[in-house]
Amino acid sequence: MTSVTLSEFRSKQSDYIAAAQRSPVEITSRGARRRAVVVSPEFFDRAVQALEDQADILAASKARKEVGRVSHEELLRKLGI
Incomplete structure (x- = not known):
């Protein structure tokens, strides 16, 4: 699973949404705190x-x-x- 910070996700949102079609993408915030996971439909x-x-x-x-x-x-x- 790919793990990115919220700011990284914001800057390359379309890239990470594309990546989520293959494998879940974990979005973290405030260090390592998990905020969300983006997955394919x-x-x-x-x-x-x-x-x-x-x-x-x-x-x-x-x-x-x-x-x-x-x-x-x-x-x-x-x-x-």
């Missing part, structure tokens, strides 16, 4: 999708552990299907 979309998938997996796992679950067959009977 594709990287961002994949990251958001992975987080959503993980949330779905956790919710499904929690639902499987619930007491008083209704079986698929029982649900169909209750719905009259």
Whole structure:
């Protein structure tokens, strides 16, 4: 990952945005304090999708552990299907 100061990023913004298409660019300020990370839209979309998938997996796992679950067959009977 490339790491640049905020002032460096400001002076060569288009270069660092281009670089972020290949690898994340970390922007620091006040020494080594991380302020932001610039990533490609594709990287961002994949990251958001992975987080959503993980949330779905956790919710499904929690639902499987619930007491008083209704079986698929029982649900169909209750719905009259």
